[in-house]
Amino acid sequence: MESDVNGVRKMEKKELVQMLALEDFEPVYRRADAVRRENTGDIVHIRAIIEFSNICRRQCLYCGLNSTNEKAVRYRMSVKEILDTARQAVDAGYRTIVLQSGEDPHFHKETLGEIVTAIKEMGAAVTLSCGELTFEELRYLKNCGADRYLLKHETADPELYDRLHPCGTLKERVECLKNINRLGYETGSGFMIGLPGQTLETIASDLLLLKELNCKMAGIGPFIPHPDTPLAGEKAGDTELTKRAVALARLLLPKANLPVTTSLGVVNREEKDNAFACGANVIMKKVTPDPYKQAYEIYPAKLEKTDVIGDRKKLEEQIRQLGRIPL
Template identity: 35%
Template sequence: MKIQTKAEVLEILRMPYEEFNLNIKIKAKETHINHNNNTIVVTALLGYDNICKNQCTYCGMRAGNSGLKRYRMGIEDIKKAEESVKKLGLRRIFLISGEDPKYDFKDIITMVEYGKKLGLFVSLAAGEFSLEKYKALETAGLDEYVLKFETSDQDTFAKIKPSTTFENRMRCIEYIKNSTMSLASGNIIGLPHHTLEHVADDIMLMKKLDISWAPIIPYMPVPNTPLAKEGGRGSLETTIKEIAILRMMMPNVNITAQQPGEDVKNGLADVQGNLNALSSGANMLFVDMLPQNLVKDFNVIDNRMIEGIDNVDRLVKMSGMNRS
């Protein structure tokens, strides 16, 4: 089954969930089996800095959140974390931070180069940079840059990301696309006031950008953020449908399987939420490398929670899939 047009995407998004489960979801899983040997990609996750200059209205790490304990890991601690990833037998690391203007860019280059020296596939998300800095990251050997567009609706983008513009975000994405680095990008599913039309437009943009990884999750309100006053969590059903659609549209793309379930207190560590995503075509699980005393402070979303390698092994066994 091929999905190529917005009309076809919308047909699935509007489909009764029971019909989706019996038809589309099964085909999406078959696509992953046929194209990727039913493999789960395991990635170490290191949120090395939670300081951010931006005022994104949905994010718990926004500059205006005065109640958050801020931290900035030093380069030597980051190197040790990268070494720990290697010792765990993992081959991928995702380095992520707030958009911290005081974090030395030379240290970002160093952490990328050190990860590559260890033989790791290195992904980085540190916000919007100049063309010159993206070129420096490319020269350092960075494999993948992660820059979500969050929403393809420009009015919504302006509302939720007042510290930048949609034009600048897409300009940065274009810089990445014109480099040897892969682009990871995607949307926030179910933002307040959004419709299935918006979701379909987001999916079509991901296809157009030919992304390497879709780091997608539903909107999860964070207390004391402006957007939390406007609506609750994004639809879990729409999230699962988007995962299935993306798998069938882009068979080899990586898709985040760390998804919430019905109980919001479980955050992204919800076992059923993770298994449901895996059975719909998602394939990427994470191992949090932050020290335990810092985990709660890297809170882009409420109840983020990602567990360790033992949890990944348990999910691999429960899902009947293969670990990369």
């Protein structure tokens, strides 16, 4: 078994493809779970997500927030609403606030910086997920105290990326991710399983790109078609293949934070337990106020009303039942 200088398992693309196609993947799941335990312990980090704007200038074919979807009910939360929600989350025990939005030009760097600084003063870490920003914008927000930045590359296949994103290129996305890393953020990326035209070779390339980008976070979830997008009639991504990708990501990135994505839970809520058993150590919880939460529909999902304190307690209990430690 060959390892790199840090002791991390080295795998080539061909080997990853073969592993993704294994008839019996259980030994890999067990290894991924062991690597998770060795490197991140039994703690499950619970992050609070505030989806503060669903306005987006992008045209991504799979996303319900894309700018061409005229059926979307658009909103922007005010700075006060964002900070009030963050305060509720911190008071409920959340240690990280994830600020997520479409690419909304209204929230320029000064406004976002004000929000980041205020949340940091509450004692919480801040993860931003607001799309592609310039180097200067990213630097400004880092100086305001932002800790992490999540920007999924979605697919490492340039041709598939071009088909799905008439508004950008994979090269631009990767360059932005490299800037995020250069600036000292805890860098996060990720991709979907089941995109039309995706192959096992594509998924292997996705995994290797996470490694190349030195990602400290990686969100991997199944594609879920949205009825108001050009991909409405496509088949949803396979949960088993998604879990396999998470497990291989754990082997490639032993110390990374790997979440059980909300999309995996939407496809089949029973899959959450299995995802934690194959290498995941993070879960995201929406604290977005109603009715904004219902309108932030990247993919269709049945969502319960927001109860910041009650939802947190319920999730902590579920994590304890799995033999893990909620944090």
